[in-house]
Amino acid sequence: DAKTTQPPSMDCAEGRAANLPCNHSTISGNEYVYWYRQIHSQGPQYIIHGLKNNETNEMASLIITEDRKSSTLILPHATLRDTAVYYCIVRVTLNFNKFYFGSGTKLNVKP
Amino acid sequence: DADVTQTPRNRITKTGKRIMLECSQTKGHDRMYWYRQDPGLGLRLIYYSFDVKDINKGEISDGYSVSRQAQAKFSLSLESAIPNQTALYFCATSGGGFREGQGTQYFGPGTRLLVL
Numbered sequence: 001d002a003k004t005t006q007p008p009s010m011d012c013a014e015g016r017a018a019n020l021p022c023n024h025s026t027i028s029g030n031e032y033v034y035w036y037r038q039i040h041s042q043g044p045q046y047i048i049h050g051l052k053n054n055e056t057n058e059m060a061s062l063i064i065t066e067d068r069k070s071s072t073l074i075l076p077h078a079t080l081r082d083t084a085v086y087y088c089i090v091r092v093t094l095n096f097n098k099f100y101f102g103s104g105t106k107l108n109v110k111p
Numbered sequence: 112d113a114d115v116t117q118t119p120r121n122r123i124t125k126t127g128k129r130i131m132l133e134c135s136q137t138k139g140h141d142r143m144y145w146y147r148q149d150p151g152l153g154l155r156l157i158y159y160s161f162d163v164k165d166i167n168k169g170e171i172s173d174g175y176s177v178s179r180q181a182q183a184k185f186s187l188s189l190e191s192a193i194p195n196q197t198a199l200y201f202c203a204t205s206g207g208g209f210r211e212g213q214g215t216q217y218f219g220p221g222t223r224l225l226v227l
Binding site for chain 2: 034041042043044045046049087099100101102103104
């Protein structure tokens with residue numbers, strides 16, 4: 001599976017959009033981009049995933065560049081409860097055992 | 112009720128003791144996983160199971176064993192606990208099939224283990 005690179009931490013003002021970047025320059029054509037978050041040692045929570053098209057759900061939007069070498073997770077109106085570590089994971093869906101979490105980005109949402 | 116539950120949520124044990132961590136799920140998923148997380152680090156896969164008769168080692172299986180008692184239950188055992196097994200342990204499940212998104216994993220709340 002492709003490696004991912006994320007900034008170790010980011011700040012965001014409450015109510016503003018949080019844009020979390022992820023680089024995955026070695027991604028291959030059949031690899032999906034997944035985003036999870038972990039709030040203070042709780043179990044990781046699934047947010048969203050995509051292959052090449054932009055995706056949106058009730059939690060967030062995922063923007064994948066045309067060359068698929070990077071992506072951005074967007075939380076449109078961040079709240080204090082969105083403070084968490086966000087993980088970007090690239091994997092082939094068929095490889096159920098290969099779901100490697102890196103060190104992620106710590107998002108601090110401030111009042 | 113939570114879809115993936117873990118018991119106990121916290122456990123303190125002594126070096127050399129055998130302990131078991133249990134995971135149950137009501138999602139009807141075939142695949143189950145055990146991970147550990149150390150402070151400030153990501154998750155590392157210990158064992159995974161595709162169904163009741165299929166058990167596979169992950170990247171850090173030494174010192175651990177598992178049992179898949181039923182589709183809904185997957186237990187992790189530390190045969191002889193040692194201090195460097197102090198960590199946060201997570202169970203996860205995922206659905207089968209090869210359609211987009213079927214590999215999404217859903218995690219339990221975790222078990223915090225301290226080995227003295």
